[in-house]
Amino acid sequence: MALLEIADDLIIAAPGHARELLATVERLTRTITDRYACGGVQLMAVETLAKTSPVDAENFARSMTDPSYQASALVRVAAVLTRTDRKQARGLLADAEHLVRTRDAPDHRERPLGHIARTLARLDPEAAERLATTISNPLRRAQALAIVAGVLVRAAPAHARRLLADAESDALEPANPCFQARTQVKVATVLAQVDPGQGRRLLIDAEHLVRTSRHRDPVLQDAAEALAALDAAEAERIARTITTPVHRSRALTKIAEKLARVDLGGAERLARTITPPYHQVLALAGIAKTLIELHSPPAIQKQ
Incomplete structure (x- = not known):
């Protein structure tokens, strides 16, 4: 982690030195046996490297042996490339989607598909919407649609409103109260940018929904933070x-x-x-x- 922080500081001023440090990080991650620790460090390294060398970052990502983390890494490189090489970014997103759909268990696919949709929305909003609608779980689909709408809210507010209407409908599906409330907060946070009144109401609904849950505090924190710009007293x-x-x-x-x-x-x-x-x-x-x-x-x- 310390090497990553140093590399991140150096990546612009001394990219050659930074890449040397990242190469050391890559070698060290091969010795980490904990899947989550290894994957998390590798993702940070890819994100840092992509700032100056997307090609090297892509090569690093493709060398990762865990399919789930490799897909996440490809998405992070693609996010950088949306500004410079849209065709390559689309290709990386397609590869990431293939990894998710063929390697991850069905119930583990839906969150990473939402992350892919978020980056894809910068390149092709209609394709991102189609991807989001393939998610079968209503609450995960609502989160993905809200993510896409968040990308579109300034450039295409009418399109964003339509997606948010679908997301809000999905977010009202009965489910685990805590998960449902968290989804409503995510939808409301974006919705507030185009309809502050409805966004506020959905945040209040989320608070009521989660009030009796043992795990309510993180959701209430998110709801309060999202509501801060709309109604500070509430x-x-x-x-x-x-x-x-x-x-x-x-x-x-x-x-x-x-x-x-x-x-x-x-x-x-x-x-x-x-x-x-x-x-x-x-x-x-x-x-x-x-x-x-x-x-x-x-x-x-x-x-």
């Missing part, structure tokens, strides 16, 4: 009901950052109620960052 109410301190603090921090755009005094007062002190410091730093973004010239914000 978002804070939800955040205050979260019993796990870390999830509650993270939600309140995000709300304070959003609130700073319209009510600096209120944001600072909210931040000073956050405990423990570490999270209060993060919230105040987030408010400061928001102020810098609001009052800095665009050229400075991009640095």
Whole structure:
């Protein structure tokens, strides 16, 4: 991990040195026996390498022996190539889809297909929609459709609205309350960009749905954070009901950052109620960052 962080810092300033470090990372991953640890490190390495050498990143990805992680790596390289080589990106996405459909168990295919659809939406929105609709589980399909809509929401808002209507319908299918509520939050987060009122209502519905679940706090955190830009008071109410301190603090921090755009005094007062002190410091730093973004010239914000 340390080598990856160094390589990521060097990849632009000293790409040759960075690639040497990544080659070392690649060799070291061959000695890791834990599948998840090995795959996670390899994905980070591919993502870093793709910033300056998509060809090397693709070769690295194709050398990975775990089909699921190889598919994810190909998608990450394709995401970079959508800006420079659309044909190659399509080819990598097709290869990733083939890996997912032929190597993964049926119940493990649906999430990676959603990730493929997200990148494909930048190249061919209609193809991405077709891919998303092949997902059989209604909640997974809703998540995939929301992902595609999120890519389209600025360039093709009418298309995004149609996809979100289908996603919202799928998200209302009865299922495990926690999974259903999480799906509704994901759909609502995108929906709020084209219909703030309906997005807000869906987030409130998700809160009610998950309220009695033992695993509600991460979902409530996501709901409060998504609601922060729509209704700060309601978002804070939800955040205050979260019993796990870390999830509650993270939600309140995000709300304070959003609130700073319209009510600096209120944001600072909210931040000073956050405990423990570490999270209060993060919230105040987030408010400061928001102020810098609001009052800095665009050229400075991009640095």
